[in-house]
Amino acid sequence: MSSLSRDVAIAGLGYSAISRAGTPDPRQLTFDAVSAALRDAGLRGADVDGIFEYKFGPDSPTAQETARMIGAPDLAAFADIMASGPSGLASALVGVMAVASGVCETVVVFRCLTREAGYMGGVSEGGERLADQSQYLVPYGYLGGIIVDIALAKRRWLAQYGRTEEDFGRLAINARRWSALNPRAVLRDPLTMDDYLSSKTIADPLRLLDCDYPVNGAVATVITTAERARDLAQPLVTVDSMSYGTGGEVDWVFGSDFLYGGTIPCAERMWARSSVTAADVDVAQVYDGFTMVTAQWIEALGFCGIGEFGDWIGDGSRIGPGGDLPMNTSGGQLAEGRLHGISFLNEAVAQLRGQADQRQVTGAEVAVVASGLYPQCGAMVLTTG
């Protein structure tokens, strides 16, 4: 029995083709990923009674448009979650709640991105009047999405803990160790620390190789009751516990914990509800939209103490193939591509099913997935059976 009011299983995993170039139709990407996830589960569109999408940018099809494409007869619940959630994992967190509560029986969740919509570095035309909270940021050149925020956090982290950038470089290098084993990944060449340290700055001290890599692609997941999933196509993987987190005085810049955002309360709440502990985790899939976010999560999740990431990561081998805590085994968003949250969930489930091919972590029974950052945190513990 999990901490949820009804036991919930992750029953189907699907991906579209993932590409670095071109302008594929987002409807095609979404249809391909959702259809693949349903096939993987042994289900059809006719079985679906809930659809949740995580969205920013207008280009992806809505939950209703997707229902039409897959032939869902009617939806008991649906939402297009705008970009204030824990990245794409938000759609799965809502899907789990919908099934656990009994509102839905079988839910499809998805995230579809194209390079164009995901690109945050565009040059604006100018002259805007800002009536919202951005008026305290953007007139000062806080631009490029949250790039400046992450650059500020990286410099503060290094100063506060007396560390060097190599700590974050270990995460960039780890991504490529794993992506070399993942045919889906778009960046598969190995990286050296010199490559990391010589990569250009986006907003000093944030480097290009601290940032994830934009792609065209869609990821989908099928969520249903554990009871139903036992009769479906795949080995059973269930949700043990989950939580969101925002942190206090909720804000990207002015929140009460500038170095960790909502990661710490999110992880504490999730573990308090879980049947396992951080020490039981066999494989971890942790958000890497920026390398320092992974470092925040590693500490918040309790894999080491607060401020101890640099010592803990060592030469980086412990999170690589054969390490004691294999992490981001798909290559993550840094190397598989920026598929935004759900891709971490799908990789965790593939590991727990024993279907991760060359990347398989032997005997993996407990996985943690953590996604998002600052006021937009979410995490899940998954177990076999």
Next chain:
Amino acid sequence: MTETDVRSMDLRPRPEPNETNAFFWDAAAGHQLVLQRCDACSQFQYPPDVACVHCQCTELTPTEMSGRATLYSYAVVDRLFHVGFASVLPYVVGLAELDEQAGLRMLTNIVDTRPEEVQIGMPLEVCFEDRGEITLPQFRPRGDA
């Protein structure tokens, strides 16, 4: 609008004050840094809001600050994200922690210095940048420190 008007216009985005924050922007126009202080718990807050983020009291008194601060962190932006910033590259974006209260920070540019001279922990003082119809509080290295 003539071509000259367009060229001389500052294209950087600017605040559009409303009834909640007009006191802050009006004070900046008079070259004063004024933040809300809660009548109940005496804590300051930034940005301005309709209630105290610490105790939710709605009685907040605009209070002039010393303008003294310490640099919590900074980033150097040297690429063009917005046409309005083309002439000011590279610029430094910092978080200034105000002397009055631990954790009370303002996002600001660090002005009147060069990026390579900026350091975490350096003492700062407020100054003001007039940008046409709006004035922004800014921070610069503090001379007496």
